[in-house]
Amino acid sequence: MEKDNILISHAPHIWRGFSISKIMYIVVAALLFPTAAGIYFFGYYAIYIILASIITAVLTEFVIKKLRKKKFIMDGSAVITGLLFALILPPRMPLWMVVLGAFFSIAVAKEAFGGLGYNIFNPALAGRAFLSVCFPTEMTTWVLPPHFNYDAVTGATPLSDNFVYQADKLSLYKDLFFGNNRGGSLGETSAMLILIGAAVLFIFRIIDWKIPAFYIGTVALGSLLMGKDVLFQVLAGGLMIGAFFMATDYVTSPVTDNGRIIFGVGVGVLTVLIRNFSNMPEGVCFSILIMNAFTPLIDKYVKIKPFGFQKKKKNA
Amino acid sequence: MGIVVKKKSAFKGLLLPENKITAKKPTEILPVPEKVILPLQQSIGAPCELRVNRGDTVKAGQKIADSTSYVSAPIHASISGKVSKTIKVVNPITSTIMDAVIIESDGEDRWVELKKLFDIKKSDDFSGLKKIVDSTDKKEILKKIREAGVVGLGGATFPTHVKLNPPPDKKIDTLILNGCECEPFITSDHRIMLEYGRQVLAGLYIISRTITPENIYIAIEDNKEDAIRCLEELIIKMGFEDIFKLVSLKSRYPMGAEKTLIKTITGRSVPVGGLPMDVGVIVNNVATSKSVYEAVIEDRPLIDKVVTVTGAIENPKNLLARLGTTIGYLTGECGEVGSGANYIIIGGPMMGISIVDTDFPVTKGTNCILVKEGRVQIEQNCINCGRCVDICPMKLMPLAYVRNVKRGNFEVCREYYIENCIECGSCAYVCPANIPIVGYIKTCKSTIAKNNG
Numbered sequence: 001m002e003k004d005n006i007l008i009s010h011a012p013h014i015w016r017g018f019s020i021s022k023i024m025y026i027v028v029a030a031l032l033f034p035t036a037a038g039i040y041f042f043g044y045y046a047i048y049i050i051l052a053s054i055i056t057a058v059l060t061e062f063v064i065k066k067l068r069k070k071k072f073i074m075d076g077s078a079v080i081t082g083l084l085f086a087l088i089l090p091p092r093m094p095l096w097m098v099v100l101g102a103f104f105s106i107a108v109a110k111e112a113f114g115g116l117g118y119n120i121f122n123p124a125l126a127g128r129a130f131l132s133v134c135f136p137t138e139m140t141t142w143v144l145p146p147h148f149n150y151d152a153v154t155g156a157t158p159l160s161d162n163f164v165y166q167a168d169k170l171s172l173y174k175d176l177f178f179g180n181n182r183g184g185s186l187g188e189t190s191a192m193l194i195l196i197g198a199a200v201l202f203i204f205r206i207i208d209w210k211i212p213a214f215y216i217g218t219v220a221l222g223s224l225l226m227g228k229d230v231l232f233q234v235l236a237g238g239l240m241i242g243a244f245f246m247a248t249d250y251v252t253s254p255v256t257d258n259g260r261i262i263f264g265v266g267v268g269v270l271t272v273l274i275r276n277f278s279n280m281p282e283g284v285c286f287s288i289l290i291m292n293a294f295t296p297l298i299d300k301y302v303k304i305k306p307f308g309f310q311k312k313k314k315n316a
Numbered sequence: 317m318g319i320v321v322k323k324k325s326a327f328k329g330l331l332l333p334e335n336k337i338t339a340k341k342p343t344e345i346l347p348v349p350e351k352v353i354l355p356l357q358q359s360i361g362a363p364c365e366l367r368v369n370r371g372d373t374v375k376a377g378q379k380i381a382d383s384t385s386y387v388s389a390p391i392h393a394s395i396s397g398k399v400s401k402t403i404k405v406v407n408p409i410t411s412t413i414m415d416a417v418i419i420e421s422d423g424e425d426r427w428v429e430l431k432k433l434f435d436i437k438k439s440d441d442f443s444g445l446k447k448i449v450d451s452t453d454k455k456e457i458l459k460k461i462r463e464a465g466v467v468g469l470g471g472a473t474f475p476t477h478v479k480l481n482p483p484p485d486k487k488i489d490t491l492i493l494n495g496c497e498c499e500p501f502i503t504s505d506h507r508i509m510l511e512y513g514r515q516v517l518a519g520l521y522i523i524s525r526t527i528t529p530e531n532i533y534i535a536i537e538d539n540k541e542d543a544i545r546c547l548e549e550l551i552i553k554m555g556f557e558d559i560f561k562l563v564s565l566k567s568r569y570p571m572g573a574e575k576t577l578i579k580t581i582t583g584r585s586v587p588v589g590g591l592p593m594d595v596g597v598i599v600n601n602v603a604t605s606k607s608v609y610e611a612v613i614e615d616r617p618l619i620d621k622v623v624t625v626t627g628a629i630e631n632p633k634n635l636l637a638r639l640g641t642t643i644g645y646l647t648g649e650c651g652e653v654g655s656g657a658n659y660i661i662i663g664g665p666m667m668g669i670s671i672v673d674t675d676f677p678v679t680k681g682t683n684c685i686l687v688k689e690g691r692v693q694i695e696q697n698c699i700n701c702g703r704c705v706d707i708c709p710m711k712l713m714p715l716a717y718v719r720n721v722k723r724g725n726f727e728v729c730r731e732y733y734i735e736n737c738i739e740c741g742s743c744a745y746v747c748p749a750n751i752p753i754v755g756y757i758k759t760c761k762s763t764i765a766k767n768n769g
Contacts (some may be wrong), residue, residue, distance in 0.1 A: 008670040011754055014332070014666070018748055019748050020699060020748045023748055116696075117697030250700045255702035255705050306710055308586050308587045308590065309587075
């Protein structure tokens with residue numbers, strides 16, 4: 001061995017190799033299930049929205065990295081942001097608004113904070129919040145799943161006060177679970193396909209159960225206390241996709257077990273409050289964004305007790 | 317039959333690719349080299365002062381350096397020959413400069429006279445051995461261990477005579493013999509258990525005489541089934557079945573680390589900043605036990621070691637090498653180095669130190685030389701995924717160290733109990749962002765030490 005070739009580095013000298021990009025592409029794969037639901041229920045236009053969003057997200061990241069003279073790594077995080085953003089938009093959103101929102105997600109919510117790992121807010125949700133403020137009408141125009149029919153009927157999302165359902169409760173739950181006959185964002189309508197996607201995340205150990213469990217559990221309990229239909233509250237709206245795909249975002253959620261429980265309960269309480277007391281029908285997006293802001297604080301104060309931790313004793 | 321107890325790990329732990337390619341290769345005796353380089357500090361504690369002069373002739377086993385301080389262990393000539401000169405070498409572990417002495421071989425390998433009290437290889441009358449041990453008092457045993465320069469050979473190199481003489485207020489009720497060898501690639505302890513099982517068990521018996529524990533455990537990971545069976549047979553043959561308990565542990569990294577091992581076996585947690593003796597436990601490595609036997613019964617100082625030479629090398633081996641043999645000499649004995657290999661590591665892949673200078677010698681703490689192909693490490697931003705927190709056997713938050721060291725907030729790391737970190741490398745191994753977390757931790761620890769004088 002020639003001496004010039006010898007390198008040194010810190011231990012450990014082996015690596016599992018489960019890299020950020022592998023994680024990201026597994027998440028993309030998991031998201032394909034709700035994506036398929038969106039396309040199935042809302043037709044070809046959904047594909048345009050999704051593509052517009054992903055392409056804008058990736059291009060924006062590329063250009064900004066170049067402008068900041070940083071290395072652009074195709075780690076898949078921009079693809080996730082673009083895809084997630086598309087999935088939480090109304091199914092008939094004008095494309096130029098989609099592009100604007102995706103641009104905002106990456107440029108403002110992610111890169112302006114320093115890029116992946118430094119962003120405080122979930123970029124996709126920040127983009128959605130931005131559009132809700134700019135275009136309140138378009139952002140609340142829902143259609144019932146028309147099955148490839150462009151002249152779709154406008155309909156209220158299940159959570160709004162205008163929502164009426166004719167048939168019995170059991171078929172209501174069934175529709176909510178499978179995604180038939182309900183309005184809503186592109187990817188949120190079929191609880192079943194979201195759960196399949198979530199199962200993928202659990203199988204590959206991408207996400208921890210605590211945030212979704214405590215989030216959904218808190219919403220269920222809160223709805224019970226408010227005298228609402230618990231199952232309906234859990235299945236309707238963006239709760240499912242929010243709990244499994246948004247609230248579990250690594251960067252914007254706490255790392256410790258207890259921190260994750262606090263985070264999950266916090267998002268749950270906020271969601272129940274917004275759904276019941278504000279003039280908005282749905283509160284998943286803003287609840288998660290608000291708790292995102294608390295994440296650095298939670299991580300700072302909720303520490304874990306180290307191995308061999310003892311309360312301070314006098315005989316040290 | 318059942319003197320083997322099975323135990324699961326008391327921590328999450330990693331399942332690493334084992335790569336123990338030399339496990340079935342019997343130890344070969346490495347030919348005596350032309351020269352040895354013996355650093356005058358090969359243990360934790362005070363460095364030794366040279367007690368021979370340039371030009372002196374020395375025999376193998378002759379004490380050449382010692383210290384008056386209690387926490388230190390003497391150094392012995394590992395070959396016979398002439399003291400040639402003293403040089404400065406860089407300790408790759410601490411990056412400090414230390415003195416070393418070079419001995420040039422006379423090619424004859426003459427030894428000092430050794431008073432052997434018992435021949436364990438030939439004799440099967442172990443009651444005779446027990447009688448010898450029982451009639452030797454504790455002070456005498458500790459003195460012999462010290463004079464032979466025995467230190468903890470698991471890697472920590474803490475002088476054994478100090479460890480076996482805990483302060484009187486610490487009641488030791490449990491002794492654990494550590495044969496876990498949880499690092500990938502390394503097989504030296506494994507081979508010692510198979511080939512020197514008698515010495516290891518007799519050494520354990522001697523150690524137990526010094527601290528009179530109530531429980532004595534021999535801990536081996538279940539990936540070394542042959543070693544477990546071998547020691548099981550020997551325990552019965554040697555009549556130790558009433559006092560030694562053999563424990564087969566699930567192979568999980570870092571099982572061999574003292575704190576995780578103690579937790580797994582006894583359920584006790586060594587307090588933050590504390591030592592095993594704070595919970596009444598002393599842990600010794602199997603190689604140390606062998607050396608204790610050789611020191612006390614065979615009057616033989618610690619001058620050689622079983623070292624695994626492995627990785628991207630033509631003919632990986634377990635070698636019984638004299639201390640002071642250069643690493644280049646050991647790798648040279650194992651054939652051509654693989655074409656892509658550009659890392660030489662002293663120790664295993666998880667905790668080993670990569671070195672540049674192949675003239676660095678085998679010291680008391682060396683148990684493996686690993687030749688490896690390097691990987692290009694592209695460090696990305698931390699994404700807060702929490703995998704390091706989840707895997708840390710010491711229940712720490714490694715990501716907090718990275719974050720604070722990057723900002724220069726070294727002191728903040730103490731709020732996250734950085735002193736509790738055992739630098740096992742599990743966090744960096746699982747990190748998706750490929751952050752050299754242990755590097756940040758080591759930087760932080762040394763900066764804190766420097767700032768506090």
